[in-house]
Amino acid sequence: MQPQRGRYRPLKGVKVLPYHKTKSGLVNLLHWKYYDSIMKAEITTTQELPWEKCTQIFDSLDDQDTVSLQVNLSWTDSTGQTHRIFLLLGGLQKSQLSKLPLESVFEANSMTAEHFSAIAQVKQADGKTETYETISGEMALTTFDPKTGTLGGSFEFAGNCIGWLKRGTFRNGVFERK
């Protein structure tokens, strides 16, 4: 099978794990921009401002542009302890985000741009944090509205614990933001 040249364009937006909303410095394509007449400059905001004519950065992309969707989650276990889980649906074309559900799997040796990966930071009872990196898994995105930021989906994955000969399996992950 011949590789399809020119099928994927350079990846835009956030494409690494984990995404830090305060420290990232990367462009979040879900943010909004408007021209500020006082500052004489284009300003980027996290939310649409009703009193300004804002456009979402996402809108300026072509349907064939390649993007990655990052979802930062907090999981609270039965003891009340909260852990962080970072999901990445990478190598998607913009047009795919309007054709849901969208399913993606982790493939270590895959040559395709489309992929799923995850990182979990689990706090143990002794206060130490264990970090797990995906070795297998899958994710399904069932709802996503870039304008409102609402989304929903499910995932499962197994990961190796960094620094330990230990594996963590994360089952029945279901998330939704309305």
Added chain:
Amino acid sequence: MMKSTAFFLIILFRLAEISAQVTLVKGAPNQVFDLSCAQCSLSVDDIAL
């Protein structure tokens, strides 16, 4: 003198081989996390594209 030096060198090499076989990564039992357990909750903090 030469023999004792050679002996110590051999001992040194053997010690290096033995120490190189020490496992640096500790092992621990695998864990399964049921993210949808009865008293668990999963919330979306932030999304980015």
